[in-house]
Amino acid sequence: MGFLDIRNVTKSYGAVQVLHQVDIAVEEGEFLVLVGPSGCGKSTLLNMIAGLEGISGGEIAIKDRVVNGVHPSKRNIAMVFQSYALYPNMTVGQNMTFGLEMHGVPKPERDKALADVSKLLQIDHLLDRKPGQLSGGQRQRVAMGRALVRDPDVFLFDEPLSNLDAKLRVDMRTEIKKLHQRLKRTIVYVTHDQIEAMTLSTRIAVMNKGLVQQLGTPKEIYDTPANIFVATFMGSPAMNIIPATLRREGESVFAEIQDHAGQNLRLALPPGNFQAHIGRELLLGIRPEAITDPEGADRNSAHIVPLPNFVTVTEPAGADTFVTMTLGGKDVIARMRADASVHPQQSFDFVVNMEKAVLFDPKTEERILT
Structure with a gap:
């Protein structure tokens, strides 16, 4: 009551x-x-x-x-x-x-x-x-x-x-x-x-x-x-939603996505109960601030994963720089420091904090509990 x-x-x-x-x-x-x-x-x-x-x-x-x-x-x-x-x-x-x-x-x-x-x-x-x-x-x-x-x-x-x-x-x-x-x-x-x-x-x-x-x-x-x-x-910019396939290799589980050129990238997920979803196509949700450069990554996270990709657009916004790239055929936004050395139409070695990643079922659009 x-x-x-x-x-x-x-x-x-x-x-x-x-x-x-x-x-x-x-x-x-x-x-x-x-x-x-x-x-x-x-x-x-x-x-x-x-x-x-x-x-x-x-x-x-x-x-x-x-x-x-x-x-x-x-x-x-x-x-x-x-x-x-x-x-x-x-x-x-x-x-x-x-x-x-x-x-x-x-x-x-x-x-x-x-x-x-x-x-x-x-x-x-x-x-x-x-x-x-x-x-x-x-x-x-x-x-x-x-x-x-x-x-x-x-x-x-x-x-x-x-x-x-x-x-x-x-x-x-x-x-x-x-x-x-x-x-x-x-x-x-x-x-x-x-x-x-x-x-x-x-x-x-x-x-x-x-x-x-x-x-x-x-x-x-x-x-x-x-x-x-x-x-x-909720969130500005909104959470990035990226098509992905769940893969297992040994004890590790990966979200497999495609970069700007259509090549497969594997992002290792933190430990969780993924068995029922291996091989399935899912949607990977990542907040823009979880994608950054190596120097700006969360030093307390044990799951910082490399993400090499091509920069499409940079948008300086005072305290932040918003960087747009293509992943899984969709525009994906990274929120980076104002002084991050990133330039449009160039390759860049991003990193992702996968502790902040969430997975969604593409049919129901509900979050998958792992």
Whole structure:
């Protein structure tokens, strides 16, 4: 049982089912991020938690109280919207305390909550301004403040940073992280931005086509993706997916792939239970940062394997250099140091950290457990 329990929840619009038996237990103080592409059902699920959408099947419970059919105002949740949803004719202070006033909270309590939260968010000097006089970042802080003054059981964030420019988005991400660390409140946060998901969350639910593809910590999602969708959706650049055949030679097992010229290369795999897959065509998943030059390889790994190949393109990106090559007939990206001496249209002796490699079944696209 969690602080917020989503139990086998489904949602249908007529004959179209948009959420399929979503089952998530959120612990008190947890920061859960629902992430996925547009149309995957994440905002629909958030609206069902809030009570803005009805539930077709299953249950949602907050602090062991089933809230199916309970009016949003009776759920003790607070929601921060993408559009901020501030009243333009009210001051910042009035916007932040309007909900408390509607719930009959006495003025001295409202004033204390306003003073505490506005100081916490560093907007106490803006309380007499109207929303039209604020920047995007300031309006976002006011929207967050309006949620905080209510002291709810659960905070719900619906893509709150998507309207901000890139730099402000990074700054506000940091502020939300600090806020959660200070308040230790339960947050469910919706985004399509996998960087937001990785940096903010204590756990991530990766969604696609109304299904939770994987639920886990950021490290679990990144290092051991449950399937190819999660592997390629989470991470920038995405995980490389390379056609391979598993071969055994003595006690060693290799992933056999083809280089740019169609010649076979063998990458030795760490020890594992591969017997059922020897001779099979599989998909080899390798994160870009696991492919590098010998000097940049992880010195703590016992499974650094040589990978000679031809460089197609180099892309300097400040702290990193992204290098594109061809493996198995596909473009494969390596993430290397900025000062790595690698040049386009030349051969280069790459190395791969095979401890970071994962294998997928090409038919089911699920990760193979070894």
